[in-house]
Amino acid sequence: MWSVTSTVLTLVLFATYLGIGALAHDTHFSLGWVLASTAFVWAGPAQIILISTLGSGATVVQAAIAVTLSAIRLFPMVVSVLPVVRSPGTKRRHLILVTHFIAVTLWVESLRLLPRVPRERRIAFTHGLGCGLVSVCLVATALGYGLAARLPQLFGAAILLLTPLAFLLSTARNCRQLADVLALVLGLALLPLVSLLHTGVDILISGVSAGTIAYAAHWWREQE
Numbered sequence: 001m002w003s004v005t006s007t008v009l010t011l012v013l014f015a016t017y018l019g020i021g022a023l024a025h026d027t028h029f030s031l032g033w034v035l036a037s038t039a040f041v042w043a044g045p046a047q048i049i050l051i052s053t054l055g056s057g058a059t060v061v062q063a064a065i066a067v068t069l070s071a072i073r074l075f076p077m078v079v080s081v082l083p084v085v086r087s088p089g090t091k092r093r094h095l096i097l098v099t100h101f102i103a104v105t106l107w108v109e110s111l112r113l114l115p116r117v118p119r120e121r122r123i124a125f126t127h128g129l130g131c132g133l134v135s136v137c138l139v140a141t142a143l144g145y146g147l148a149a150r151l152p153q154l155f156g157a158a159i160l161l162l163t164p165l166a167f168l169l170s171t172a173r174n175c176r177q178l179a180d181v182l183a184l185v186l187g188l189a190l191l192p193l194v195s196l197l198h199t200g201v202d203i204l205i206s207g208v209s210a211g212t213i214a215y216a217a218h219w220w221r222e223q224e
Helices: 004-026 031-040 044-055 060-085 092-101 104-116 119-150 153-159 162-173 178-195 202-223
Strands: none
Touching: 004 031, 004 044, 004 104, 004 119, 031 044, 031 119, 044 060, 060 092, 060 104, 060 119, 092 119, 104 119, 178 202
16 A cells, blocks of 8 residues: 555655754754654644744743644544544544544545555554654754754755645646645735735635635636
8 A cells, every 4th residue: 555655755755854954953952852843843844933933942831832833734634534533432542542643644645555455454654654654754853953054954854844845836736626626726826926916825725725826716606
């Protein structure tokens, strides 16, 4: 069931967390601290925000607010995956670890792979996939931390871009309906226009707008 797509996404995660490990080293955090952030935060953009805000002298409360705002983007992913994972006999405590593991990579892979897994084994499958991905990222974080002195700063910044690029390509690959394609295309088209407003939440505005228009178009087609 593991495919070339899964391998590419895993390699992208590995490269991204090399950069996060290097960033933590350059901002004078300990290896134990950054490994803990990988295990418990488990979201590249949120970790970058956490390291950057604390490294610049912000308070813990300010960093927590910034990370929380970043994590809100994962809520729709959790909402879309949990109904696919759970069964009538599933208890809430069985979903705690699943919910923690749901980030961009696991969300993309879950929507692609879970329909082929028997429903009673989907929680175990998600646990295995999540533990595997986190383990890869822990190793990459430690390696990036150790190699920080030898990584060119430009290279370290460039590899952090791999995650959003891989997410974009994976999302495009998983588009199945017209509404999916419309939402993706509109989001990409609206972002440059919205960025001219300098709101600070350009991605949020363009994403919500594109998703709403795509949903309205899907609803209108269903009514015909």
